[in-house]
Amino acid sequence: MEKVKCDCGHVNPYGTYLCESCGKPQMEDNQTLVDMRYEGVARRSQTYRKTFIDKIWNFFSSVKVGIWIIVLLLIASAIGTIFPQEMYLPPGERAAIYYEQEYGILGKLYFQLGLHNMYSSWWYLLLIASLGVSLVICSLDRVVPLHRALKTQRVKRHTSFLNRQRLFSKSDDVIETAEEDIQKAEKALREKKYKIYKEDGNLLAEKYRFSRWGPYVNHVGLIIFLVGCMLRFFPAMYIDENIWIREGEEVVIRGTDGEYFLRNDQFIVEYYDEEDERFRDSFERTGGQPVVETYQTSATLLKKVDTGTVGVGTELEEVKQYDIRVNDPLTFEGFSLYQVDYKLNELAEFTFTIESNLDDYNGDLSNISFEVDLYNPEMVYELDGGYRVEIFQYFPNFYINNRGEPDTRNRIPDNPRFIFEVFSPEVDHEEERGELSLVGVQINEPLVDEGEVNDYSIRMIDVDMNHVTALTVRRDRTLPILFVGGTIFMIGLIQGSYWHHRRIWLQNRKGVIWVAGHANKNWHGLKKDIEFIIEGTSIPMPEDQTDESNMIEEIEGVKGNDDATTK
Amino acid sequence: MMQQLSSNFLLVAFFLYLASTILFAVSITGRRFKNKEGEEKNKSGLLGYIASILAVIASLLYFIFRWIAAGHAPVSNMFEYTTFLGICMAVAFVIIYPIYKNNYLGIFTMPIVMLIIAYASMFPGELQPLIPALQSNWLTIHVITVALGQGILAIGFAGGLLYLIRVVDFTKTSKKVKGVEFILFCIFCTVAYIMLGMGFGAADYEAQFNYVNENGVEAVMGYPMPPLIGPNEGERISEGFEPFLSTPAIIRSNDLNTVIWSILGGLVLYWGLRLIIRKPIGGLIQPLLKSVNPQSVDELSYRAIAIGFPVFTLGGLIFAMIWAQIAWTRFWGWDPKEVWALITFLFYAAYLHLRLSRGWHGEKSAWLCVIGFALIMFNLIFVNLVIAGLHSYAF
Ligand code: HEM
Numbered sequence: 001m002e003k004v005k006c007d008c009g010h011v012n013p014y015g016t017y018l019c020e021s022c023g024k025p026q027m028e029d030n031q032t033l034v035d036m037r038y039e040g041v042a043r044r045s046q047t048y049r050k051t052f053i054d055k056i057w058n059f060f061s062s063v064k065v066g067i068w069i070i071v072l073l074l075i076a077s078a079i080g081t082i083f084p085q086e087m088y089l090p091p092g093e094r095a096a097i098y099y100e101q102e103y104g105i106l107g108k109l110y111f112q113l114g115l116h117n118m119y120s121s122w123w124y125l126l127l128i129a130s131l132g133v134s135l136v137i138c139s140l141d142r143v144v145p146l147h148r149a150l151k152t153q154r155v156k157r158h159t160s161f162l163n164r165q166r167l168f169s170k171s172d173d174v175i176e177t178a179e180e181d182i183q184k185a186e187k188a189l190r191e192k193k194y195k196i197y198k199e200d201g202n203l204l205a206e207k208y209r210f211s212r213w214g215p216y217v218n219h220v221g222l223i224i225f226l227v228g229c230m231l232r233f234f235p236a237m238y239i240d241e242n243i244w245i246r247e248g249e250e251v252v253i254r255g256t257d258g259e260y261f262l263r264n265d266q267f268i269v270e271y272y273d274e275e276d277e278r279f280r281d282s283f284e285r286t287g288g289q290p291v292v293e294t295y296q297t298s299a300t301l302l303k304k305v306d307t308g309t310v311g312v313g314t315e316l317e318e319v320k321q322y323d324i325r326v327n328d329p330l331t332f333e334g335f336s337l338y339q340v341d342y343k344l345n346e347l348a349e350f351t352f353t354i355e356s357n358l359d360d361y362n363g364d365l366s367n368i369s370f371e372v373d374l375y376n377p378e379m380v381y382e383l384d385g386g387y388r389v390e391i392f393q394y395f396p397n398f399y400i401n402n403r404g405e406p407d408t409r410n411r412i413p414d415n416p417r418f419i420f421e422v423f424s425p426e427v428d429h430e431e432e433r434g435e436l437s438l439v440g441v442q443i444n445e446p447l448v449d450e451g452e453v454n455d456y457s458i459r460m461i462d463v464d465m466n467h468v469t470a471l472t473v474r475r476d477r478t479l480p481i482l483f484v485g486g487t488i489f490m491i492g493l494i495q496g497s498y499w500h501h502r503r504i505w506l507q508n509r510k511g512v513i514w515v516a517g518h519a520n521k522n523w524h525g526l527k528k529d530i531e532f533i534i535e536g537t538s539i540p541m542p543e544d545q546t547d548e549s550n551m552i553e554e555i556e557g558v559k560g561n562d563d564a565t566t567k
Numbered sequence: 568m569m570q571q572l573s574s575n576f577l578l579v580a581f582f583l584y585l586a587s588t589i590l591f592a593v594s595i596t597g598r599r600f601k602n603k604e605g606e607e608k609n610k611s612g613l614l615g616y617i618a619s620i621l622a623v624i625a626s627l628l629y630f631i632f633r634w635i636a637a638g639h640a641p642v643s644n645m646f647e648y649t650t651f652l653g654i655c656m657a658v659a660f661v662i663i664y665p666i667y668k669n670n671y672l673g674i675f676t677m678p679i680v681m682l683i684i685a686y687a688s689m690f691p692g693e694l695q696p697l698i699p700a701l702q703s704n705w706l707t708i709h710v711i712t713v714a715l716g717q718g719i720l721a722i723g724f725a726g727g728l729l730y731l732i733r734v735v736d737f738t739k740t741s742k743k744v745k746g747v748e749f750i751l752f753c754i755f756c757t758v759a760y761i762m763l764g765m766g767f768g769a770a771d772y773e774a775q776f777n778y779v780n781e782n783g784v785e786a787v788m789g790y791p792m793p794p795l796i797g798p799n800e801g802e803r804i805s806e807g808f809e810p811f812l813s814t815p816a817i818i819r820s821n822d823l824n825t826v827i828w829s830i831l832g833g834l835v836l837y838w839g840l841r842l843i844i845r846k847p848i849g850g851l852i853q854p855l856l857k858s859v860n861p862q863s864v865d866e867l868s869y870r871a872i873a874i875g876f877p878v879f880t881l882g883g884l885i886f887a888m889i890w891a892q893i894a895w896t897r898f899w900g901w902d903p904k905e906v907w908a909l910i911t912f913l914f915y916a917a918y919l920h921l922r923l924s925r926g927w928h929g930e931k932s933a934w935l936c937v938i939g940f941a942l943i944m945f946n947l948i949f950v951n952l953v954i955a956g957l958h959s960y961a962f
Binding site: 037066067074077084119272279285329336338474482497521523 | 570636637638666667691693694695696698699700702703705706817862863866867869870873874876877880881885888892893894896897898900901902903906907909910913914916917920921923924950
């Protein structure tokens with residue numbers, strides 16, 4: 001493509017609308033004001049439109065397309081909140097049934113369209129991906145030429161650049177004091193912290209140019225953020241595990257490769273004092289139900305230490321103690337342990353004794369007892385007087401499975417049952433069988449043939465309970481990236497929103513003063529600046545050339561051209 | 568004691584907002600009478616601004632004393648948050664007014680602030696203990712920043728509404744007229760809701776029903792306003808007439824009943840006024856706004872949004888994510904409240920990009936400001952009370 005040479009001698013890239021140097025419009029258009037968007041520079045998307053790549057480039061660099069992507073994301077996101085997403089269904093509910101049952105035909109449709117898992121659907125992710133692509137392309141398309149244009153702009157601008165600015169005026173006649181007036185204005189401009197550039201009697205005052213980079217900085221931040229989100233598709237980037245720990249117990253922290261352990265020293269739930277004057281009205285209205293103030297696991301973090309000798313068991317070293325609460329996780333080496341759930345009074349230990357069913361029994365069994373740990377029971381109990389009890393089978397969470405056999409749902413002792421085998425002193429446990437019985441809470445059945453009884457039965461005499469805490473283990477390696485992205489985004493946002501690029505051109509054309517002003521937004525602020533600097537001079541106040549024409553445009557419904565549609 | 572003090576300050580603030588509204592109104596209508604010496608400026612705009620500053624100070628005293636009384640920042644239930652949102656809008660006004668010195672903005676902003684605070688007072692206002700999930704400094708920072716951001720964005724709405732009433736042609740019926748009238752009607756409904764709520768509340772009205780709830784269990788439901796519609800298989804316990812209709816179990820019929828009352832009340836107020844003035848309400852207001860420069864109002868509301876957007880983003884997304892990471896173990900969970908904050912963010916992002924192209928200045932832009940505020944209100948009311956998620960405040 002050819003370059004275009006302006007009358008001022010500057011060679012502009014093909015597609016330039018305003019000469020990068022003097023600002024003279026390079027293409028004729030019928031608008032009264034020059035279009036100052038992106039300084040009228042040539043952008044790739046407006047210049048090349050031949051190849052397939054050009055087409056893709058042009059598509060994604062259009063703000064119109066960008067806005068469409070944002071709007072589609074917005075609508076899709078809203079649809080996802082009509083009914084709860086699958087992850088928020090009550091535990092145990094099946095999506096295939098739940099939606100129809102709760103919300104009828106609409107619910108069924110919602111489920112069938114896959115909207116119950118919308119935020120991870122391929123098309124939602126595709127929308128986010130196109131947002132990312134669009135951000136990259138639209139920013140590249142503009143930032144480089146914009147940067148060059150702002151750097152190479154000359155102080156002396158073409159008259160047709162000046163008189164077609166939104167804020168413009170020139171003095172009607174030759175002003176005698178033109179020189180002094182401009183000097184006065186210059187002083188005032190310096191007071192207002194403008195940077196002044198001068199070139200044979202012409203003056204350009206500029207400030208806050210850096211704010212022009214705000215949008216690009218914030219787009220970069222967004223891109224980094226999106227990349228961070230994408231990294232979450234790699235499972236190695238984050239760990240999300242749950243651990244349940246009983247009081248006094250020590251468990252390995254999942255996800256740490258057996259490096260770290262945690263001991264639950266104590267778990268407590270604290271309630272608000274019902275006598276608390278401050279909240280009396282509230283307690284009264286809610287019917288006096290206790291309100292939880294704190295869930296807390298007092299925990300000790302332990303680390304495996306190498307004892308040096310190979311093969312010798314490992315030792316654990318205490319690293320730190322911490323009270324883990326909701327909103328106050330324990331963190332170490334990138335891991336965080338969160339208080340998420342708990343169970344009070346879980347069965348922990350049963351104490352049993354043996355009783356004889358024989359009428360003629362005259363021994364004393366009264367001080368025989370044994371304790372069975374429900375999480376980790378020992379299998380054999382050698383008792384006083386030569387008695388022996390073996391655990392034949394243990395069902396921590398007993399139920400009858402669909403084959404009609406006793407079974408356990410899991411390892412949590414919610415409904416513990418034992419099949420004990422009892423050997424009296426007369427029985428040789430290696431040669432013979434003992435007596436079997438099934439024992440649980442309020443359950444004690446001898447497992448014998450019809451009509452027979454066991455000589456001995458096992459009776460529960462004590463129960464010990466325990467609090468259990470549930471912690472979530474997290475490590476998320478994408479967090480630093482997200483944090484950096486978010487921070488850059490905020491910096492760019494602030495940079496572009498709280499400062500505005502302002503320029504004022506002053507020219508002394510043989511005693512006639514020309515003034516023009518441009519701000520990328522906040523014209524109000526620019527006008528006030530100009531009012532300030534021309535005070536006490538005979539420089540005319542620029543007029544806002546859009547004041548009337550804008551209204552006409554509104555009424556006639558003339559559509560401004562989006563930059564995507566400019567020919 | 569502290570709590571009493573705090574409530575008193577809120578009451579004082581409310582009357583100061585009223586005073587400010589009146590002063591701003593005088594500043595635009597009274598100009599003609601007062602212009603005796605030809606030059607003398609009407610001071611009531613300045614007085615209105617001073618009243619709004621005093622009102623903000625009183626509001627902040629309410630906030631501080633309530634904070635001391637409760638031991639936590641008073642932004643943790645509907646009453647507290649909504650009140651604070653109103654205060655934030657007033658704070659935003661106090662910051663933005665000096666830039667543009669537009670008294671019309673005052674007449675539009677102050678009544679909206681009053682309405683928001685009055686609406687807040689419909690919720691239970693006693694101090695409530697904080698559940699563990701809400702005990703976090705990050706939550707406090709998050710909520711305060713969000714409210715401030717929304718308060719500033721709400722100024723964009725006030726500007727947008729001012730713009731629309733100024734430029735829309737009310738002599739012909741058109742979609743635009745209907746749109747503006749609809750906004751005003753919604754405001755009337757809110758007024759009706761507050762008046763009915765206060766009226767029935769003062770009369771200690773309550774109707775009670777036995778009904779079968781969504782889990783198929785028998786329960787009791789109380790109605791704060793006379794039941795036009797009843798609950799699922801409802802049986803009235805208290806004295807009074809039977810409702811005309813009953814609703815399915817998944818609908819909270821007492822809330823829906825209140826909504827119906829509010830709409831009816833809004834209709835009565837709206838049509839009552841229209842029958843008296845015999846033209847659209849917007850057409851009644853328009854002549855007062857003759858001297859408003861549409862372009863400067865357009866720029867003003869755009870500025871408000873450009874200022875509010877970063878604050879909202881910081882509070883509603885960034886601080887929210889930090890808090891969520893600490894409290895819920897993940898920074899983002901697609902909870903409805905989070906999603907709606909994202910939607911608000913996307914909406915204003917789209918608005919800012921639309922402003923880059925010329926055809927979207929002026930009227931279209933003003934409509935967008937109105938829609939943005941509707942989203943914020945939707946987020947506050949509908950998402951909190953209806954699509955209950957993790958964040959929905961306890962009652
Ligand atoms: C959710 C995603 C996005 C956010 C939050 C965002 C944010 C912003 C913000 C705050 C501005 C400054 C606007 C102003 O100062 O008035 C801006 C400008 C801009 N954005 Fe975006 N943007 C997003 C997506 C996009 C996309 C997808 C495109 C691509 C077409 C795009 C293209 C632009 C352009 C061309 C500008 C003007 C740059 C300039 O003035 O030099 N944005 N963006």
